[in-house]
Each structure stands twice: as structure tokens, then as C-alpha cells.
Amino acid sequence: MIESVDLLLALCIALAAVLYSSVGHAGASAYIALMALFGIEAAVMRPTALVLNIIVASLASFRFLKAGLFRWRALWPFLVTAIPMAWLGGTIHLPSEIYRPLVGGVLWLSAARLLWPRELKVEREASDPPLLFALPMGAFIGLLAGLTGTGGGIFLSPLLLFMAWAPTRQASGIAAVFVLANSLAGLGGQIATLDALPPQLPLYAGAALIGGIIGTSIGLKVNIKLILKLLALVLLIAGAKLIGLY
Known part of the structure; x- marks a missing residue:
């Protein structure tokens, strides 16, 4: 039987999916935070968040790919090493007192750079990430994704933008496929x-899917500067979760 608290959590999941999918992410860190707030057992949170992540990331990948907002050369050097390390990270259960605050701090610094008054030069012609950098960085991001129960898009998107390896909307499409894998x-x-x-997973999954449909529609249409601000907000929320502020 579905209770009112389940419906409220589903609504929150839908809203999180709207925000995250608008920038090519799937929202695992937000789902984990919401489930924690609603008293869901820790053993349930990480696999549930990943299932919801897969649903939203599948939709986002399809829509961004269909719109032509994707570049394989900017993704595969990160992805080829990230996938096995994400699997490895998923098998590891480490004390979180050290790595979670560090990762949260990195996300906050990334958010601050996105909100910095000086405009990012992200809409110029993109260059390809060098293999000697992308391969080990992909492994590192994949491991973080597996350890934290997320898809890693919160780490890849800022990197693509800061290094001018993808314009804003294309970075969202690349991140969506990365998150899915x-x-x-x-x-x-x-x-x-x-x-x-x-x-209650079918209820949560339906809510995430609806949120993903709305969010990806926003991401494909709104102003580039607004997308950067939304991404900064996502990074701030995810960083706060990892640092343990909520």
C-alpha cells in the first residue's frame, strides 16, 4: 500500500530529476540525500539511487543524442577507464570521513568557478582531451562514482567546460552517456x-522518469548561461550532501 510519505518522496525525486537532468546528470546524489531525509535504510539507498539514475540517464542520453549534442571523441578516453573503476568502486565500502568532504569541496570549487563573473570560453570550437590526461582521470572519476553511488557526471561536466573540451549543451549530452555507463x-x-x-521502486521510478522528461526538455531549450547556473546549483547541492551538511 502506498502511503502519503511515499508520494511525498516520489514528488521530491521528480523535482530532483528535473533539476539534474536539465544539465545532463541523473540525480543520484540528490536521491540519496532525499532517501536519507525520509529515513530510508542505508543499505537500500545506494542501489535504489543507481536504478533511478539509470532510468533518468537513459532518457537524457537518448534526447541529447537525438539532438546531436554529443561527441564520442570527448567521451571515450574517460569512459574506457571509468567503467571498470565504477564497478570496482561499487564493490568497496570505505569509511567516508575523509573522501566525502574532499570530493564535496571539489564540487563547491567547481560551482564557484561556474558562478564566477568572468565568462567561461566554452562555446568556442572544442578541442579533444589528451589521452594521457583523460585515461587516468576517467579511472579516478569512475572510482569516485562507484564509491559515492553516483554516475560521475558531477565530476566530468565541469572538467569538460573548464578545459573547453565541449560547449555547454554538448557537455550535458556527453555527461548523460557517461552517467548511464x-x-x-x-x-x-x-x-x-x-x-x-x-x-515502492515503481513509484519512485515513474516519478524520476517524469522529472527526467521535463528536465531534458528544459536543458535542450533554455539559455546557455542559465544552464551553467543550474549546473552550479547541482554542484552546490551535491557538495553539501557529500560534506554532510544535510
Whole structure:
């Protein structure tokens, strides 16, 4: 039986999916935070968040790819090493007192740069990320994604923008595919936890899907500067979650 608290959580999940999918992310960090606020058991949160991530990232990948907002050369050097490390990270359960605040701080610094008055030169012709940098960085991001139960888009998007390896909307499309692949790998590393998925999952999944439809429509149409501000907001929220402020 669906209770009012389940409906309220589903509504919050839908709103999170709107915000995150508008910038090519899928919202796992927000789903984890929401489930924690609603008293969901820790063993349930990470696999549930990854399932919702896969749903939203699948939709976002399809819509951004269909719109031509994707470049394979900017993705695969990160992805080829990120996928196995995301799987590995999903199998590891480490104390979070050290790495979570550090990662949260990095996300806050990235958000501050996106909000900096000096305009980012992200709409010029994009260059290709060098393999000697992208391969180890992809492994690092994939490991962080697996450890934190996210898809890694919150780490990849700012990097693509700061290094001018993709314009803003294309960075969203690249991040969406990256998130989808890492979420699948991360869930594979947690295959033993799938029996912990809650009975309310269909409700949450439907809410995430609706939110993803709305969010990707926003991301494909709104002003570039607004997308950057939305991305900064996403990074601030995710950073606060990792640091433990809520």
C-alpha cells in the first residue's frame, strides 16, 4: 500500500530529476540525500539511487543524442577507464570521513568557478582531451562514482567546460552517456544488494522518469548561461550532501 510519505518522496525525486537532468546528470546524489531525509535504510539507498539514475540517464542520453549534442571523441578516453573503476568502486565500502568532504569541496570549487563573473570560453570550437590526461582521470572519476553511488557526471561536466573540451549543451549530452555507463557498472558491482530494492521502486521510478522528461526538455531549450547556473546549483547541492551538511 502506498502511503502519503511515499508520494511525498516520489514528488521530491521528480523535482530532483528535473533539476539534474536539465544539465545532463541523473540525480543520484540528490536521491540519496532525499532517501536519507525520509529515513530510508542505508543499505537500500545506494542501489535504489543507481536504478533511478539509470532510468533518468537513459532518457537524457537518448534526447541529447537525438539532438546531436554529443561527441564520442570527448567521451571515450574517460569512459574506457571509468567503467571498470565504477564497478570496482561499487564493490568497496570505505569509511567516508575523509573522501566525502574532499570530493564535496571539489564540487563547491567547481560551482564557484561556474558562478564566477568572468565568462567561461566554452562555446568556442572544442578541442579533444589528451589521452594521457583523460585515461587516468576517467579511472579516478569512475572510482569516485562507484564509491559515492553516483554516475560521475558531477565530476566530468565541469572538467569538460573548464578545459573547453565541449560547449555547454554538448557537455550535458556527453555527461548523460557517461552517467548511464557508470551507473550500470556501479550497479553491477552491487549486484548482491538488489534484493534490498524497496517495494515502492515503481513509484519512485515513474516519478524520476517524469522529472527526467521535463528536465531534458528544459536543458535542450533554455539559455546557455542559465544552464551553467543550474549546473552550479547541482554542484552546490551535491557538495553539501557529500560534506554532510544535510
